[in-house]
Amino acid sequence: MAENAKVITADKLTKRFGAFTAVDAISFEVGAGEIFGFLGANGAGKTTAMRMLTGLLKPTSGRAGVAGYDVFTQSENIKRRIGYMSQRFSLYEDLTVYENVRFYGAVYGLRSETLRAKIKAVLEELDLTHARNTLLAELPLGWKQRLAFSTALIHDPAIVFLDEPTGGVDPITRRQFWEMIYEQAERGTTIFVTTHYMDEAEYCDRVSIMVDGRIAALDTPRGLKQTFQAETMDDVFVRLVRGPKSSVEAGG
Amino acid sequence: MQSTVVRIEHLVKRFGDVQALDDCNAEVLQGEIFGFIGPDGAGKTTLFRILTTLLTPDEGRAEVLGLDVVDDYRRIRPQLGYMPGRFSLYHDLSVEENLTFFAGIFDADVQQNYELIRDLYEQLAPFKDRRAGKLSGGMKQKLALCCALIHKPQLLVLDEPTTGVDAVSRREFWDMLGRLREHGISIVVSTPYMDEARRCDRIALIQDGRILSTDSPQALSRSYRRPLLSVRVKQSFAALRALREFKHAHSVYSFGDALHYSDARTTLTGKDISELRDYLSGRSIEVEELHPIEPTIEDSFMELSTERNDG
16 A cells, blocks of 8 residues: 555544434545545444545535545536445346446536547457347346446545445455455555455455444554454454443343 | 244245245244345245245245235234334324334234333333334334234344344344344344344355255354465555465455455365465565464355355
8 A cells, every 4th residue: 555645644534414423523544546544333433434435425524635625615526536336236127238337427527539439448358349238137136236336446446435236246256355345455545345245354454343433443464453352353343333231132 | 842933945036037035945933033144135035025924925935923824824924023124114194103003903912912122112111102204214113013023922033133233233143133032932033234243143255146055054154165364564555466376276255354265175284374474475464373273154144145156
């Protein structure tokens, strides 16, 4: 990871909904080409934080820059410089493989020759050229997932946000997907990823864990395990999220 | 002898050209937690919909609590608690109203069966007037389980209850299932999380509509026959590539902070292990740890699913 170039900087970033503080003054930086794991319990504020960083939600206070643009005033510029893939694949089941790629390319602003060349490159790289006229609904899950990842990258974004990209996927496909992530990071794309699979947290360069709207810990997986004297990231996560309060529940 | 609560024989279900279930056989015993472990699209939901009498099989048969799922569906339903994968309570009813409603349709008494749901419902009680649609994911899941339990079913069928749920809530949910088993309720549950397999008494690994193997989690892990090594290095991705190119490699997968390397030979000597270590060093990969390990369910699953694809 390049120490010099920061592609995400958040400084006391906060979001309140009425009296409820969903994201409570979080501060962190992500470097270019880094694989950054963004973990937390359900309801800890991950989605809200991600929506602010992707320019979809205006923060209440604090500051944040994404790909060199300000989340308060330049959200449209941010959207052009990032890719996004959600847990429910955002591709259209009733369009063909080719139509899906063309649609996303066009949405991300690619035109004529550039668009044609990009579509060709994506299909070739995924070895899907022969299946270009296949309806997405007929593709195996693993292929859909790889296609969704490639379409999120079709406009060469600086950062790609992956929101639980591997939920429910079989263990081999899940690992193949992580190899794609590694390859993309090696090319310099920053990866910002959420997951409920704690073994995947180990694959990240650094991991932050949100608890009740705050970043409760942020370090390399190795560093976190040392700090919390835990064997696995699962133990780190449970210790942080469960905290001292719920020893009653833990007793079961 | 434990009696059988679920028996499926040569079960087949097709949707057009898609073979959702392909000659599935399994047996679930009274009082056990039985897990169907497999990815999305494996056929888990189709199977559960047949067991809960919501779908009829094309071929083969299924018995639940000694009754045929097609002929005796009316007698099966009152004895089942079913939690579908998608949240299916009434969003615009409150927590309490949902519970009363489900008790009502099963002609059950909330007070009489309260003991069964006490642990769960006490966590929900502060929100009893909140509409179900406004609950957090974890709370919705707890309410759905309460509603599935309120008529004290003989058999609980849970379709991916922990999907999308964080690691802490998942542990708590499995603790809860363990307590329900003590009440004598048999549980059939599906999950895509391989690590949850060890919380089951017995499991069936399922992929592409076929049951790959059925056994206790321990026995399934032991059924893995190849020599398996755990390799810990600084540069995991580089090591992954290098290990795959090693002449004796059978498979190499990442497992958290380590790599699992399986060898194509039947046994490995200390010399073989040193050779592998030297091979990695020769590729400038700094080996921190390299030693034989016991396989996990996930190792077994990947081995079984690739064997099938190759065969």
